[in-house]
Each structure stands twice: as structure tokens, then as C-alpha cells.
Amino acid sequence: MGKATGFMEYTRQTIPERDPQERTKDWDQYALPMSDEEARKQGARCMDCGVPTCHTGMELNGVTTGCPVYHYIPDWNDMVYRGQWKEALDKEHEQNNFPEFTGFACPAPCEGACVLGINEPPVAIRSVEKSIIEKGFAEGWMEPKPPKQRTGKRVAVVGSGPAGLAAADQLNKAGHNVTVFERDDRLGGLLTYGIPEMKLPFSIVMRRVNLLEQEGIDFVTNTEVGKDVSVEQLKSDFDSTILCGGATVHRDVPAENTALKGIHYAMDFLHANTKSLLDSDLEDGNYISAKDKNVLVIGGGDTGTDCLATSVRHNCKSLVQFDIYDKKGDVRDMMANPWPQYPVIHRVEYGQKEAESVFGDDPRAYAVMTKKFVGDEHGHVKEAHTVNVSLRYDEEGNKIREEIPGTEKVWPVDLVLVAIGFKGPDQGLIEQLDVETRPNSTVRSEYGKFTTSVEGVFAAGDMRRGQSLIVWAINEGRGAARECDRFLMGHTQLP
Structure with missing residues (x-):
């Protein structure tokens, strides 16, 4: 811990915003960058907790508390305070494939579980998280890192939302050939078409997608699996499939x-x-x-x-x-x-x-x-x-x-x-694959295993758990990728 008294010396400050009246005249981001110095102060507010709870995601009484991707929050807060931005960027990516998505649009259950928040304003975790990844891109540290060798296994990921992108990223890191199918004309799922431009710009989504593409992931848009690509073709062309189509049936x-x-x-x-x-x-x-x-x-x-x-x-x-x-x-x-x-x-x-x-x-x-x-x-x-x-x-x-x-x-x-909100996922592809569902229409798939009733088919994100947070989608995409890798190779080194 770099600043033992930081939480007593500095007040909570979150990412600044543009004037509300002015920003309603355009579609630009409503948030402004936080200065490096302010981010350092906010990182300094992170206490040397005996048992930190910000980074441990769980559900208490049906509500998420802590970070579902188990972000190493105290570590990168300390690194930012010390000015170790690149190390903080690497630490951020150890558990979260897309800290920019959570930095822009997560409700930050981590802050609700901050120990300082018991009797003081909690650490501005999301603001520091966003500052780290934005500095990483600005400094040119976010370079493509394709796998050194390929396994020859082919995986189809259905859906390019946060769950699908996280699954694809992890499987690509493991050396598999990954194809992501998206039925819309643009990638990102609800990151693109469910969150407005002034809150999460499409350029931010594509900045990451372009990086994933350079690392070897294939993306196919305007293609609905089960319609434009048949289930038979899916089974013949790929060794495994991960369903990440989201929950899109409205209430x-x-x-x-x-x-x-x-x-x-x-x-x-x-x-x-x-x-x-x-x-x-x-x-x-x-x-x-x-x-x-x-x-x-x-x-x-x-x-x-x-x-x-x-x-x-x-x-x-x-x-x-x-x-x-x-x-x-x-x-x-x-x-x-x-x-x-x-x-x-x-x-x-x-x-x-x-x-x-x-x-x-x-x-x-x-x-x-x-x-x-x-x-x-x-x-x-x-x-x-x-x-x-x-x-x-x-x-x-x-x-x-x-x-x-x-x-x-x-x-x-x-x-x-x-x-x-949403009732659950579309049933078209689910029925064609003959995948079992729960009474609430989500895919029947046990958390932690992510396997479905059909061998080689996995499910993650809102399609499996129902409407939830971006950070849970990333958690599940990573988990499904791990179990898919185990299915393909007989073992896995994915976290």
C-alpha cells in the first residue's frame, strides 16, 4: 500500500462530466477524462484492507456485490498511486478482458463492497479502472498479441456482446481458431445498439474489436446462426459452439x-x-x-x-x-x-x-x-x-x-x-439445436461448467443466466471459454 493515510487526506472524486445543458446538444461522450494526478489520488484512497471485499463477486439476496470478474482492485489502485501505469494495465487485464467496457458502463458493485464505504465515500474504483485502460490506449501499450501457435480446433461463438467477445478472446489466447457470428450489421451486441453513443461510443467498442481481429479472431456480421448459417453447417464446420446471444425478448x-x-x-x-x-x-x-x-x-x-x-x-x-x-x-x-x-x-x-x-x-x-x-x-x-x-x-x-x-x-x-427489462433469449436457435431450457426460457447450463444438454455446445451470459450486468457477461464468457478449451483439449490452462 503506497499511501497509508490516503483515504483520510483525499476526498472521493469520480470522472468529471460535461455541463448537462451543453452536452445535450450533441452525441459526444458526456464524461471527461480524469487527470493522471487525480487518478493517483483516488488510487491512494484504497485502504490496506485486511480482507478486501471489492474484488470478490457474489450475489447477496439476489443483488450483486463486489466484482464478478475478481478484478485485482487493490493492486492496480496501488500501482496507479505509485505511477506504475503500465503494470496497472497488465494487472487489469489479468481478470478483465475489457476494462473499458466496465469502465464506461458498469454500475460498479465493487464500490458498494468497498470497506472504506462502510462509513466514508468509497474508493472511486470505476474511475481509476477507466483511467488505466484509456491511458493504455493513448500511450500505445495496447498492441495485438496473437497466440504463438494454433491448435487446429475451430470454435463458433454466437453473439458479439461482452460474453461472446470475452469467450472469443480467451479461446483465441488458447490457440483455437475462433469465428464470432453477429446477426446485426455492427459488432458489439447491446454494447453497440443498447447503450447510447454519448455513454459508450461505438469507436470504443471497435477499438477493442479491431485489436481482437488483429490477434486472429474472425468476425462475421449480418449473419444469424440458424437462418443464414444452418445448425448442420455449424456442426460440420466447428468443433464446438458457445451460445452468447443475450436475452432479447422484451417484457x-x-x-x-x-x-x-x-x-x-x-x-x-x-x-x-x-x-x-x-x-x-x-x-x-x-x-x-x-x-x-x-x-x-x-x-x-x-x-x-x-x-x-x-x-x-x-x-x-x-x-x-x-x-x-x-x-x-x-x-x-x-x-x-x-x-x-x-x-x-x-x-x-x-x-x-x-x-x-x-x-x-x-x-x-x-x-x-x-x-x-x-x-x-x-x-x-x-x-x-x-x-x-x-x-x-x-x-x-x-x-x-x-x-x-x-x-x-x-x-x-x-x-x-x-x-x-427482458424475459429471456430468443428461442429460434435454441430450439433448432434442441438445447434444454429452464422454465424461464434461459438455456439450462450449470454455472461453472457452462455445458448444455448438447455435447460440444456451451452457453454464457444473459442467454444462460438471464438479464444481468456487463461484468457478469465477461465473467461467464471467460468461464465458458475455459470449459470449452477443456472439452477440446482434455485439459486447460485458461483461468
Whole structure:
């Protein structure tokens, strides 16, 4: 530990952001680089914990705490403090194939498990992590390192999201010939089309993909396995397959008249916007525009926040975000939500900051349930009818939401964006491969083994575990690669 008193001398500082009003006028990154000196100070705040918990990912009461890829966080914090940036970069990559993806878009459960966070603001782990990888690329340290020899084994990876890319990277390191199939026209999966450009630029995704390509991985876009490439061809051309197709079947709002025009899934909205932005800077008009519309976002998570930020940039007329839960407190409840669980507290994310800067108020409405939508004479949505709800749990722990009489309200809306998550993966390829599934439709595959009911076929990421975090996807991609390597070679040296 380099600075024994660092946590007492320096206050927590995260990566700075551009002015909310200014950044809503463009699609550039909303975050700014952290200076080397500030990153050193933040690294210095890392304590010499007897038992650090930031780097050990687990689930407590169904919520992730600590880092699922077991990042050596105290080590690279100390290295940054000492100015050993290249060593920190190498240490970062020992456990995380893509620290830039987590640095840009992970909710940082590691910080929730930081020991300093028990009674002080936690170490700004994600900010230091991002600073390390960005410095690595800026200094030219991120050079391709192809394997010295090949095994002759061929592996197909279906899906180019974080799980697929992590699996491909690990298997390529082991010397296998890897082909990644992506059904979209661009690589990255939801990293590209699910996270807006101002939050995770496509150039950041492709910067890494280009490196992987130089290391020998083959990427095939506009190709849906099971349709453009048959299952028979997959089996004949490859020795093994890893399914990393994600969980892309949307959840529906349990309300009346959801088929009205103007009601869209959030991911359709974000996907079309990013594609049009990258294709033509929105000049082609092939996107769902929020311009001059009363926009309603249903869902209080990250995807809902991304919809806010996108709608503001479209110059929407008004903006509201429904959250089914009550507003959380600013400080964690140490009885119901003790350390090291992820702090369940009120947060103001970049999209809410931007909406407030434009419209004057935080756009969120809490404990709101949508009952029905009403359309105009053309079948286009014009109203959302809601009621406030209270939450209780029955004897078996099931959530029961009860309507509060007298809280009914009608909201004028022109565009509704549904951002309440995903039910599971598409079933087309799963059925063609005759892979067993769980009752929730995810692929039946034991964590740690990642094998499916079909020999030589593995599954990882959201397709196996259901909707989750980028960092879990990387964890599972690495794990599936390890077990695939063991299947192919009879042994493995992959971590």
C-alpha cells in the first residue's frame, strides 16, 4: 500500500462530466477524462484492507456485490498511486478482458463492497479502472498479441456482446481458431445498439474489436446462426459452439391498449437511433423521433435513463419517467441493506441530470403503475392512465402491489418507451439445436461448467443466466471459454 493515510487526506472524486445543458446538444461522450494526478489520488484512497471485499463477486439476496470478474482492485489502485501505469494495465487485464467496457458502463458493485464505504465515500474504483485502460490506449501499450501457435480446433461463438467477445478472446489466447457470428450489421451486441453513443461510443467498442481481429479472431456480421448459417453447417464446420446471444425478448407492460401506435420497446428506440446516428448522423430519418413529443419512459433502470438522454437530444416537448418503486433514501438502510451489499439508494444518473437541466425538474415519478393507454381517432397513443401503488410482501416473500385509492392520474403522452427489462433469449436457435431450457426460457447450463444438454455446445451470459450486468457477461464468457478449451483439449490452462 503506497499511501497509508490516503483515504483520510483525499476526498472521493469520480470522472468529471460535461455541463448537462451543453452536452445535450450533441452525441459526444458526456464524461471527461480524469487527470493522471487525480487518478493517483483516488488510487491512494484504497485502504490496506485486511480482507478486501471489492474484488470478490457474489450475489447477496439476489443483488450483486463486489466484482464478478475478481478484478485485482487493490493492486492496480496501488500501482496507479505509485505511477506504475503500465503494470496497472497488465494487472487489469489479468481478470478483465475489457476494462473499458466496465469502465464506461458498469454500475460498479465493487464500490458498494468497498470497506472504506462502510462509513466514508468509497474508493472511486470505476474511475481509476477507466483511467488505466484509456491511458493504455493513448500511450500505445495496447498492441495485438496473437497466440504463438494454433491448435487446429475451430470454435463458433454466437453473439458479439461482452460474453461472446470475452469467450472469443480467451479461446483465441488458447490457440483455437475462433469465428464470432453477429446477426446485426455492427459488432458489439447491446454494447453497440443498447447503450447510447454519448455513454459508450461505438469507436470504443471497435477499438477493442479491431485489436481482437488483429490477434486472429474472425468476425462475421449480418449473419444469424440458424437462418443464414444452418445448425448442420455449424456442426460440420466447428468443433464446438458457445451460445452468447443475450436475452432479447422484451417484457411487456401489464396495461390495456399497449398495441397503440407510439408505444415502443426501449431497445427498439435505442437501436434505431444508434444505427441511424452511425449510418447518417440521423439524416436518413430511420429512427423513432422524440422531437416535439410528450415522452413517457416506463422503467427506472439504466435503459430508462438512456431513453431520457436520447429523448432530450431529440428535443422532446416534455419528459417523465415512471418508477414502480418508492423513492429511495440518500443513505443506505444498514439494517435492510447492510454493507457489503450494493447500496440501494437514490441516485441521479446522467440522463436525469440532463432532463432536469432542460426541463427544470427531475423527470421521475415514483410508485406509479400504468393501468391503461388511450388513443386518438388514428389509433395513436394520447394518454397514459396511472395509479400510485404501495408495496408489501406476503408470507412466502412474494411482492404484492396494492393500488392507493384517489391517486389516479391521466398523463398526456405522444411517445411511450417501455424499459422494464427482458424475459429471456430468443428461442429460434435454441430450439433448432434442441438445447434444454429452464422454465424461464434461459438455456439450462450449470454455472461453472457452462455445458448444455448438447455435447460440444456451451452457453454464457444473459442467454444462460438471464438479464444481468456487463461484468457478469465477461465473467461467464471467460468461464465458458475455459470449459470449452477443456472439452477440446482434455485439459486447460485458461483461468
